[in-house]
Amino acid sequence: MSVTLDPDDSVIVLAHEQFPGRAKTAVGVLRYADYEVAAVLDRAHAGGTVTDHVPDVDDAPIVENMDAALDCTDPDALVIGISPIGGEFDESWRPDVRTAIEAGCDVISGLHYFLADDAEFAALADETGVDLIDVRRPPADLTVSEGRAHEVDAEVVLTVGTDCNTGKMTTTLELVAAARERGIDAGFVPTGQTGIMIAGWGIPIDRTIADFAAGAAERMVLEAAADHDVVFVEGQGSIVHPAYSGVTCSLLHGSMPDSLVLTHSAGTEAIHGYESFAVPPIETYVDLYESLAAPVAPAEMAAGALDTRAFDDDDAARDAVAAYGDALGAPATDPIRFGAEEILDDLL
Amino acid sequence: MSVTLDPDDSVIVLAHEQFPGRAKTAVGVLRYADYEVAAVLDRAHAGGTVTDHVPDVDDAPIVENMDAALDCTDPDALVIGISPIGGEFDESWRPDVRTAIEAGCDVISGLHYFLADDAEFAALADETGVDLIDVRRPPADLTVSEGRAHEVDAEVVLTVGTDCNTGKMTTTLELVAAARERGIDAGFVPTGQTGIMIAGWGIPIDRTIADFAAGAAERMVLEAAADHDVVFVEGQGSIVHPAYSGVTCSLLHGSMPDSLVLTHSAGTEAIHGYESFAVPPIETYVDLYESLAAPVAPAEMAAGALDTRAFDDDDAARDAVAAYGDALGAPATDPIRFGAEEILDDLL
Numbered sequence: 001m002s003v004t005l006d007p008d009d010s011v012i013v014l015a016h017e018q019f020p021g022r023a024k025t026a027v028g029v030l031r032y033a034d035y036e037v038a039a040v041l042d043r044a045h046a047g048g049t050v051t052d053h054v055p056d057v058d059d060a061p062i063v064e065n066m067d068a069a070l071d072c073t074d075p076d077a078l079v080i081g082i083s084p085i086g087g088e089f090d091e092s093w094r095p096d097v098r099t100a101i102e103a104g105c106d107v108i109s110g111l112h113y114f115l116a117d118d119a120e121f122a123a124l125a126d127e128t129g130v131d132l133i134d135v136r137r138p139p140a141d142l143t144v145s146e147g148r149a150h151e152v153d154a155e156v157v158l159t160v161g162t163d164c165n166t167g168k169m170t171t172t173l174e175l176v177a178a179a180r181e182r183g184i185d186a187g188f189v190p191t192g193q194t195g196i197m198i199a200g201w202g203i204p205i206d207r208t209i210a211d212f213a214a215g216a217a218e219r220m221v222l223e224a225a226a227d228h229d230v231v232f233v234e235g236q237g238s239i240v241h242p243a244y245s246g247v248t249c250s251l252l253h254g255s256m257p258d259s260l261v262l263t264h265s266a267g268t269e270a271i272h273g274y275e276s277f278a279v280p281p282i283e284t285y286v287d288l289y290e291s292l293a294a295p296v297a298p299a300e301m302a303a304g305a306l307d308t309r310a311f312d313d314d315d316a317a318r319d320a321v322a323a324y325g326d327a328l329g330a331p332a333t334d335p336i337r338f339g340a341e342e343i344l345d346d347l348l
Numbered sequence: 349m350s351v352t353l354d355p356d357d358s359v360i361v362l363a364h365e366q367f368p369g370r371a372k373t374a375v376g377v378l379r380y381a382d383y384e385v386a387a388v389l390d391r392a393h394a395g396g397t398v399t400d401h402v403p404d405v406d407d408a409p410i411v412e413n414m415d416a417a418l419d420c421t422d423p424d425a426l427v428i429g430i431s432p433i434g435g436e437f438d439e440s441w442r443p444d445v446r447t448a449i450e451a452g453c454d455v456i457s458g459l460h461y462f463l464a465d466d467a468e469f470a471a472l473a474d475e476t477g478v479d480l481i482d483v484r485r486p487p488a489d490l491t492v493s494e495g496r497a498h499e500v501d502a503e504v505v506l507t508v509g510t511d512c513n514t515g516k517m518t519t520t521l522e523l524v525a526a527a528r529e530r531g532i533d534a535g536f537v538p539t540g541q542t543g544i545m546i547a548g549w550g551i552p553i554d555r556t557i558a559d560f561a562a563g564a565a566e567r568m569v570l571e572a573a574a575d576h577d578v579v580f581v582e583g584q585g586s587i588v589h590p591a592y593s594g595v596t597c598s599l600l601h602g603s604m605p606d607s608l609v610l611t612h613s614a615g616t617e618a619i620h621g622y623e624s625f626a627v628p629p630i631e632t633y634v635d636l637y638e639s640l641a642a643p644v645a646p647a648e649m650a651a652g653a654l655d656t657r658a659f660d661d662d663d664a665a666r667d668a669v670a671a672y673g674d675a676l677g678a679p680a681t682d683p684i685r686f687g688a689e690e691i692l693d694d695l696l
Contacts, residue, residue: 144591144592145590145591146590146591146622147590147591147622147624147625205558206557206558206559207557207558207559208557208558209554209555209556209557209558210553210554210555210556210557210558210561210594210595210598211554211555211591211592211595213558213594214590214591214592214593214594215591239597239640240643240644241601241644242493242494242495242562242601242602242644243492243493243494243495243559243562243563243601243602244492244559244562245562245597245598245601245644246558246561246562246594246595246596246597246598246601247558247559247594248594248597249587249593249594249596249597249598250558250593250594250597253589253590253591253593253594254590254591274495276495277495277643277644278643280642280643284643287639288639288640288643291635291636291639292587292636292640295588295625295626295628295632295636296588296589296590296593296625
């Protein structure tokens, strides 16, 4: 999937009956995407606006359906911003998707159900010349890595983790936002489906053929580095995860970062869902990530991001961040609580 | 792919016009497979026998075509023992495959061209109830690893490498043969296409979806360990390979071996095909493989296998093996030149 949404594009986000609480992708798009959200589709909340529910984002109307959205906006794409359990397509959304395609909008979906394989949508899209982009499907032309990502001029920063769900995507996006705030030309390389929906491009690296995973990372870094001075790569999994470590290793060696940011959730002691596997000391992660990177392309563990949601008290959170930084031997922050700019200088 | 060939099965190996020099799979099957090779198909060498060309294997006739093979044998399967560049199906083989299916033989192929997707073969196989087994296609029901391979009673040994093509499959098969020679109930877990052809079962781990690679390794180890006292797992790639390290990492964490055997080709100084990437010191590999395994399931670098083909002289090869063992801090051998039994005790 190549870049399909530019900063001057605008989209409609479908989030019927689930905005904002059960619409993580929709909220992520509102919070982090470069492109404009022109309207949100939610028949249960139509009539209100986005900031009635989510403060601190650009406002947009919430409307009943795609017809209503087209009455007041001229969007480039429809983004499916919710995902039912199992990733199925909800047939009640069909009229909205049909209307979008007929109006010349691309449709971007992270569902397991591929819109491009739906006979009606495929035929319609063919007629109107729009793209149906199923972000869970990796491109068919992936190849093995050529070992070239270290050649780029851009500074490359990869988030890594002590486990899954330690805030790699959020940390990456907060770093991108903090860098841009400072006037730095920063790019974001999305490697998972929510990141891809937010960015409007990317490859779901965990769904690629194992031999091509590093190649997918390399391709994205080369592409992003051509357009930006600093590239922040969204990490996946953990190098000590019993199931997903291979994806993490492919990302590390494929993207060849200059700097690493270790993300961790304060207080966790076992790998989530694999409770018999202990989370080793932070020092072990630093050694492992750096020593694994070194023979291929040296990378420095330059900063840490700690999720301190476990602490109600800001002082306790500050103490936890300080202790985490000591274990890392590098500056740390909680990018949500204390801001990502606290570690930005250490990554540039 | 589940186990499809038992030791008391017999097969015909197709190797038209390429036996033995350009028929690596056919020769591998003759040398290492448990099952009997009843005949080889090679129209260019028909009339001779296998040991005219390959000494030290069980003899079998070389015949013109599948009809001739069926005149003198009663095989369970036809194995495609050659692979043209690109992995295409050679149409001149069609009558042999057709005859095999009609005679009730399964057909096992490592071609990129999937026999099961060939309309004629699929229809015929349906009629006669045989299986068309395309070993390059991973099973459709793979899942993520559950982190269970360490629970098996069997001793698990994984070959790892300093690079691709360092003799991981050969070392693994020589260890299996040496163990069986000694009366040990040893199993072989094949993870690449040639190993799968030889064993008659297995999963091509580099072709699985990245998220499922460790799960594929786990599934195979659980399956093999249920039937054997010692399980030797064929390794892939190298943990410092710019393109394939993710597969290596998934195999390490998915198979959770007790012991590792590091394979290396004497004299190589750069990663093959990635010449700007130096092969790091042997000590670095020991550290990396052991420290990466430790947080998930500790594994000891227990022995080394050095390919000494670069040395004409046996004494020089002996010296190289000794130096390699010193660097490893473990016993080493060249399994082809000096035998795998030299390191067997260190792995049991």
